[in-house]
Amino acid sequence: MANTKQLELFELQEKRRDMTIRHVITSPWEALDRVNWDFTGETTQYLTHTFHSYPARFIPQIPNLFIQLFTKEGDIVFDPFAGCGTTLVEAMFLSRKGVGVDMNPLACLISKAKTTLINPDDESRLLGSVSKLQEVFHLRESDDVPYLTQAGAFDDTDMKFPKRKISELFTPEIIDELKKIKEHLDELKDNQALFNLGLVALSATIRVVIESERRNGFFKTFRQKIRSMTYAFEETARRVGTSRVTVLQGDARRVALPAKSVDLIVTSPPYVNALDYYRVHQYNMAWLGMDYYAFRLQEIGGHSHFIANRFRLLSEYLGDMFRAMIEMNRILKSDHICAIVVGNSSLEYELIESHKFFSAMAKDAGFETRKTLFRNIDATRKYHNQDIGKINTEYILVLQKIGDAPAKSNNDAFVASVVRREMLKFKKRVDKNPGSSVHAKRLPITRIRQIPKRLEAAIATIEKDIGIK
Ligand SMILES: C[S@@+](CC[C@H](N)C(=O)[O-])C[C@H]1O[C@@H](n2cnc3c(N)ncnc32)[C@H](O)[C@@H]1O
Incomplete structure (x- = not known):
C-alpha cells in the first residue's frame, strides 16, 4: 500500500x-x-x-x-x-x-x-465506512485501480483534459456512482475532519473522471484514495506531534x-x-x-x-x-x-x-x-x-x-x-x-x-x- x-x-x-x-x-x-x-x-x-x-x-x-x-x-x-x-x-x-x-x-x-491530523479511532471509522460502501458496489478488498501511484497521487501539473466536453464525461452511470459515494459520506457529518477527508477523496475522484479515459469503476479510485490518505496520516503522525x-x-x-x-x-x-x-x-x-x-x-x-x-x-x-x-x-x-x-x-x-x-x-x-x-x-x-x-x-x-x-x-x-x-x-x-x-x-x-x-x-x-x- x-x-x-x-x-x-x-x-x-x-x-x-x-x-x-x-x-x-x-x-x-x-x-x-x-x-x-x-x-x-x-x-x-x-x-x-x-x-x-x-x-x-x-x-x-x-x-x-x-x-x-x-x-x-x-x-x-x-x-x-x-x-x-x-x-x-x-x-x-x-x-x-x-x-x-x-x-x-x-x-x-x-x-x-x-493539515488536520486524525486519530487511530477516527481512521478505523473512516475505513469501516468505506468497507460498508464497498458492499453497495459489490467489490472485494483486493479490487484495485492499477494506474494510480501507490500513494494515490496523480500528476496535476498539465491538466490534460480529454478532448470531449467535460459535461459529457459524466454519464448517468458515473453520476449515479458519485452520488452514492456522496450520500454515504453524509454519515460522517458529525465529525468535520473525517467528513472533509471524504469530500477531498470524492473531489480527487472527480478529477480522475475528468482526466482519465476510463468510464467506470470510480468507487475503486475513491476507496484507494481513502486508503492512501489514512496511510499518509499514519506516516505523518510518526513525525508530527500536533498540527x-x-x-x-x-x-x-x-x-x-x-x-x-x-x-x-x-x-x-x-x-x-x-x-x-x-x-x-x-x-x-x-x-x-x-x-x-x-x-x-x-x-x-x-x-x-x-x-x-x-x-x-x-x-x-x-x-x-x-x-x-x-x-x-x-x-x-x-x-x-x-x-x-x-x-x-x-x-x-x-x-x-x-x-x-x-x-x-x-x-x-x-x-x-x-x-x-x-x-x-x-x-x-x-x-x-x-x-x-x-x-x-x-x-x-x-x-x-x-x-x-x-x-x-x-x-x-x-x-x-x-x-x-x-x-x-x-x-x-x-x-x-x-x-x-x-x-x-x-x-x-x-x-x-x-x-x-x-x-x-x-x-x-x-x-x-x-x-x-
Ligand atoms: C499559484 S496558486 C497557489 C498555489 C499554492 N502555493 C500551492 O502550492 O498550492 C494561487 C492561488 O491564489 C488563489 N487566489 C486567487 N484569487 C485570490 C484572492 N483574491 N485571495 C486569495 N487567494 C486567491 C487561487 O485560488 C490559487 O489557489
Whole structure:
C-alpha cells in the first residue's frame, strides 16, 4: 500500500537539506545563495501532499527551506494565496504554526484535510465506512485501480483534459456512482475532519473522471484514495506531534489577521492571464455544493473578462497584487521576510515579467527587495500558458519589511497612482520594442504597431479597472 520509494527519497532529501543548513552554512542569506533552487529530481509527492491535484502549486522544497532558515519552532508562517496548502503542510512538518488564506473554497477544503491530523479511532471509522460502501458496489478488498501511484497521487501539473466536453464525461452511470459515494459520506457529518477527508477523496475522484479515459469503476479510485490518505496520516503522525494550522477562506487583499502578527510569509500568487482556477475547479465545486461563481468574482489573475483589451487585465492584476502586498506588509512583523514565487506570463503579445513589477511595487508597500532568486522548473512540472508556451522558469523574490505601507490596501487613489506609474514605465518599454512575447513573431507589422495604442487605452481606464468588485 505504501509508496515507500517516494518516502525513502523524501527522507533522504530531508537529511541532506538538514546537513547543509546546520553544518555547512553559517547564515540564512548565505544559504539562499548556496542552494540550488531547481531541486532537480527531488520528490514533491510525499505524505499529505499527495491528497489532491492542484494546478500551479509550488514545490514544497521552497517553503520548507524558507521556514527552516527564517523561523524557529512555534513561529507563525503565513501564506495569503495558500492554494492546496503546500506552505501549511511544510509548516506543520516543521512544528511551526501555519496560517493560510485562499479565496477558493475547494483549496481551503484540501488544505484543511491535509493539515488536520486524525486519530487511530477516527481512521478505523473512516475505513469501516468505506468497507460498508464497498458492499453497495459489490467489490472485494483486493479490487484495485492499477494506474494510480501507490500513494494515490496523480500528476496535476498539465491538466490534460480529454478532448470531449467535460459535461459529457459524466454519464448517468458515473453520476449515479458519485452520488452514492456522496450520500454515504453524509454519515460522517458529525465529525468535520473525517467528513472533509471524504469530500477531498470524492473531489480527487472527480478529477480522475475528468482526466482519465476510463468510464467506470470510480468507487475503486475513491476507496484507494481513502486508503492512501489514512496511510499518509499514519506516516505523518510518526513525525508530527500536533498540527497547529489555521485555514481561512478569504481575500488576500483584505485579510482578517492582526497587524505585525506573523513571522514569515511564503507564497505563490496567481499569474496574470494564465489560469482561471474557478474554471479548472467548477465541476468539483458543483459536486461539493460550493459557490464557484462567488469565487470567480474575487479571483485574482483570471482572464474571463476584458477580452477586447487584455492590458486592462494587467492594470487590474497589478492593483490586486499591490493591495495584497500592502496586506502582507501590515500582517508581517518588522524586519521579517516575505518570499514570493512567480513566473513570467504574457498578454496582448507582450511578455509580462511579474517579478519586476512586484519588486518595484514592494517598495511602495514598505518592503526592500533583498534578493531575486531564479529557478528552472522541473520539465515534468511545467504548466502551459497559451501565449508564452510552457512556463519553465520562475523567480523567488525575497522581500524584507523595512517599514509600514503609507496607506491601507483599500485606498483606491494610492493603489491607482502606483499602478499608473508602473503601467507608464511598461509603456515606455513597449513603445520602444512592441511585441516582446514569442508569439508576436507571427503577427503582421500593422498589428504590432497597434499595441502601444491599446496599452494607452488601458492606461486611461486604470481608476475604473483597479476597483475591487
Ligand atoms: C499559484 S496558486 C497557489 C498555489 C499554492 N502555493 C500551492 O502550492 O498550492 C494561487 C492561488 O491564489 C488563489 N487566489 C486567487 N484569487 C485570490 C484572492 N483574491 N485571495 C486569495 N487567494 C486567491 C487561487 O485560488 C490559487 O489557489
